[in-house]
Amino acid sequence: MWYTHTMIFFRNDYSQGAHPKVLEALINTNLEFSDGYGEDDHCRNAADLIRAETGIPDADVHFFVGGTPANFTTIAAFLRPHEGVIATRASHIYTHETGAVEATGHKIITVTSDDGKLTPAHIEEAMLEHEDEHTVKPKMISISNSTETGTVYSKAELTALRKISKEKDMYLYIDGARLGAALTAEGNDLTLKEVASSVDSFYIGGTKNGAMFGEAVVITNPKLKTDFRYIMKQQCGILAKGRLLGVQFEALFTDGLYFALAGHSNSLAKKLRDGIAAKGYGFLTNSPTTQIFPIIPLKTVEKLEEKFLFYRWKPIGEKDVCIRLVTSWGTKEEDIESFLKEI
Secondary structure, X not given: OOOOOOOEEOOOOOOOOOOXXXXXXXXXXXXXXXXXXOOOHHHHHHHHHHHHXXXXXOOEEEEEOOHXXXXXXXXXXXXXXXXXXXXXXXXXHHHOOOOHHHHOOOOEEEEOOOOOOOOHHHHHHHHHOOOOOXXXXXXXXXXXXXXXXXXXXXXXXXXXXXXXXXXXXXXXXXXXXXXXXXXXXXXXXXXXXXXXXXXXXXXXXXXXXXXXXXXXXXXXXXXXXXXXXXXXXXXXXXXXXXXXXXXXXXXXXOOOHHHHHHHHHHHHHHHHHHHXXXXXXXXXXXXXXXXXXXXXXXXXXXXXXXXXXXXXXXXXXXXXXXXXXXXXXXXXXXXXXXXXXXX
16 A cells, blocks of 8 residues: 555554664664574563563463464464364454464354454354364364454453363463553453463564564463474474564563553553544444544545545445554554544
């Protein structure tokens, strides 16, 4: 898509480079020599910082360049050939990863969810349709927090999913591409420690929260740790210059930077959301995070596209369009004010 650099960017939260503190850390370590493949001091230190934040000292931490390799590698490693994963139809692993998970041989069993969240009822529904050896066996529950529509799981909702995952002998996994946004969202009642203690594995997204690139997969279930790096290598998930990932997560998890950046993104999204609502527009979902989905007349959308970059999410009726606006660590107050003035 062609656009001018004078346009204001609400299209996604990963198109800028790295936060200055992350970039500074990369520059300061640029001339160092280190071991490769994530076995350097920076990766070890970053993993220790993450273990401290999660409160699980024996968690395994592995660094990936992006969310898709993190997702399909963990699923490939955790599941046997005949096992599948339950997710919503809106989930990233189902809609935006080009069949990567299924290319590793694991079917995604999808359910429809209006708010993007899985519930125990969804799990029961999927289990009824997959009850014997003539179908794949559901073995993993995969959720996103925040979800692809910007909603977040409460402590009660996550606890309910943990309960049914144990009852059904299934793993619970979180796609945490926007985990920072979820944990700093208005009304959120979960901490990173509570997330870590409630699941078998999850990843902490850096790409969409201040890193140049990178995600940190955390494995808390001892059964799932065995030979993970073998699968990681086989699935092209180990970066030779692995230090580049460790350095970034060192910076993000020093002095609370990771959560500060996510909080900034959320606060500006709230200002944008409140301002749009005050002008009488409705929304597709009740999102308290960095992704908001206002419903706007098509003619207004066309005018807005002259100055702002965003996605047209879906048509609503014949005259309206739901658009997606995303704020990031680099979004400025004046960007929000400009959009609200224009609309």
